[in-house]
Amino acid sequence: MSNLSSTFAALGDATRFAIVEKLLQEGELPAGELRSVGQISAPAISRHLKVLRKAGVVEQRIDAQRRLYSVRPEAVQAIGAWSMSYRDFWQKSLDRLEMALIKESKKK
Amino acid sequence: MSNLSSTFAALGDATRFAIVEKLLQEGELPAGELRSVGQISAPAISRHLKVLRKAGVVEQRIDAQRRLYSVRPEAVQAIGAWSMSYRDFWQKSLDRLEMALIKESKKK
DNA sequence: CTTTTGTTTAACTATTATGTTAATTAACAT
DNA sequence: ATGTTAATTAACATAATAGTTAAACAAAAG
Numbered sequence: 001m002s003n004l005s006s007t008f009a010a011l012g013d014a015t016r017f018a019i020v021e022k023l024l025q026e027g028e029l030p031a032g033e034l035r036s037v038g039q040i041s042a043p044a045i046s047r048h049l050k051v052l053r054k055a056g057v058v059e060q061r062i063d064a065q066r067r068l069y070s071v072r073p074e075a076v077q078a079i080g081a082w083s084m085s086y087r088d089f090w091q092k093s094l095d096r097l098e099m100a101l102i103k104e105s106k107k108k
Numbered sequence: 109m110s111n112l113s114s115t116f117a118a119l120g121d122a123t124r125f126a127i128v129e130k131l132l133q134e135g136e137l138p139a140g141e142l143r144s145v146g147q148i149s150a151p152a153i154s155r156h157l158k159v160l161r162k163a164g165v166v167e168q169r170i171d172a173q174r175r176l177y178s179v180r181p182e183a184v185q186a187i188g189a190w191s192m193s194y195r196d197f198w199q200k201s202l203d204r205l206e207m208a209l210i211k212e213s214k215k216k
Numbered sequence: 217c218t219t220t221t222g223t224t225t226a227a228c229t230a231t232t233a234t235g236t237t238a239a240t241t242a243a244c245a246t
Numbered sequence: 247a248t249g250t251t252a253a254t255t256a257a258c259a260t261a262a263t264a265g266t267t268a269a270a271c272a273a274a275a276g
Contacts, residue, residue, distance in 0.1 A: 001122040009120030017113040065222050065273045073198035083188030090181035173243045173252045
């Protein structure tokens, strides 16, 4: 599986996506704090974090008995780079679409 | 599930990701042509296309008995927009990382 | 040393996803 | 009409995922 596809797979679960968004917005957080993304048990969160870590989306730092998690910037950037590598395609397509809509509105 | 998370889920399967990449590179293609992304049966491809369509990643156009598929530009753009909405975060983080690496190399 | 706090691993269950072959639908060509 | 081509839906088997509670582990605090 391509590296990017695993990244997408990791983010393709609603709970994991919420975890990542929370980490992006609030910065590094201990595993326990992430339970607030939904009503979910600590073991479940722990396993989601393991998946995210394995996919290279988050990293872990140890502080005493706590495990602090944060988003790996490379992961978010890689996603952007993928989208941008097809920018020509979607930019042009969307431009054409907009043109068509303007023409349509002028007809009336 | 957030719209973006479903998009990620759709792309989080290696076969589907390959389908999307092929469509991005070669443009609109009939379902049958997409079997070449791997050794996979036609029904399997058909179901993957259904998942991609449901997630809004591809769209279908009918031409006689063929079903022509293409990538929806909005989907790829939405992914880029998400990444870019956190650009400040990853740009700064990567800059810091680079700085640290340069310092490290000068130590030797 | 015992308890508390934070987190992970184990064991198990339920649901979902993926792939296969067979059957069906749809349009075209003879 | 009949066969051919293109694709989907049906039915089924198997594998993977996500959740739970209970147990284990690690460090801190009493």
